[in-house]
Amino acid sequence: MLLTLRDVRKSYNTEGSRVGVLKGVSFELDAGQHLALTGESGSGKSTLLHLIAGLDMPDGGQIRVSGADLAGMTDAQLAAVRRGKIGLVFQQFNLIPSMTVAQNLAFHARLAGKLDEDWNAELTERLGLAACLNRYPEQLSGGQQQRVAIGRTLAAKPDLILADEPTGNLDEDTGDVVIELMLQLVSDVKAGFILVTHSTKLAGLLHRRLHLTHGLLQ
Numbered sequence: 001m002l003l004t005l006r007d008v009r010k011s012y013n014t015e016g017s018r019v020g021v022l023k024g025v026s027f028e029l030d031a032g033q034h035l036a037l038t039g040e041s042g043s044g045k046s047t048l049l050h051l052i053a054g055l056d057m058p059d060g061g062q063i064r065v066s067g068a069d070l071a072g073m074t075d076a077q078l079a080a081v082r083r084g085k086i087g088l089v090f091q092q093f094n095l096i097p098s099m100t101v102a103q104n105l106a107f108h109a110r111l112a113g114k115l116d117e118d119w120n121a122e123l124t125e126r127l128g129l130a131a132c133l134n135r136y137p138e139q140l141s142g143g144q145q146q147r148v149a150i151g152r153t154l155a156a157k158p159d160l161i162l163a164d165e166p167t168g169n170l171d172e173d174t175g176d177v178v179i180e181l182m183l184q185l186v187s188d189v190k191a192g193f194i195l196v197t198h199s200t201k202l203a204g205l206l207h208r209r210l211h212l213t214h215g216l217l218q
């Protein structure tokens with residue numbers, strides 16, 4: 001199993017009281033499976049993605065990525081899991097402003113020791129970025145910046161890709177094109193995929209959908 005969550009719980013201190021956001025979340029994701037995660041604003045979708053990525057720790061329960069339990073790992077071990085197995089795509093693109101498109105595209109794969117020049121060239125072509133390789137992120141449109149962020153994640157061929165409303169900053173047509181490309185590429189690298197989205201239309205394009213409400217999955 002690529003990903004297993006068992007009874008995951010998380011609460012935050014808000015204005016002096018402890019508020020439960022995730023109240024016992026359990027699910028499994030097979031290798032190569034595509035899951036849409038929906039839920040109202042504030043229902044805990046981003047919190048759940050952060051826990052799966054090991055960017056934050058749950059208060060209780062278990063998260064296993066490719067059989068490895070994230071609890072009890074050191075920060076360095078968690079960083080190694082993220083580098084080696086997990087790709088993250090956020091709404092805010094998070095490109096490195098001082099690097100060119102080409103440098104941004106290669107950055108994560110190079111860090112993970114997985115840079116494959118042929119695959120990088122194919123990604124550049126398929127994402128329509130060939131003419132922008134020497135530009136800097138600020139010289140790109142939002143859709144182009146998100147395509148660079150997606151290429152950067154896919155270049156390392158992660159086992160699991162976590163995307164938090166990746167088209168939330170794009171207009172609907174641009175977002176549809178970007179998601180379609182992303183789904184094709186995620187399938188090609190046979191990655192497991194969790195897409196946080198508010199769109200039922202986008203959620204319908206994936207293999208499965210889970211809805212987060214009142215701290216539990218439906």
Ligand SMILES: Nc1ncnc2c1ncn2[C@@H]1O[C@H](COP(=O)(O)OP(=O)(O)OP(=O)(O)O)[C@@H](O)[C@H]1O
Nearest residue numbers: 012013014021039040041042043044045046047048
């Ligand atoms: N670091 C934090 N400290 C305190 N409260 C937090 C923290 N992070 C998230 N929360 C709270 O946890 C709840 C869930 O937040 P989260 O961002 O996971 O929701 P979401 O479903 O992703 O929302 P949206 O769709 O609006 O992005 C919210 O009430 C939020 O205020």
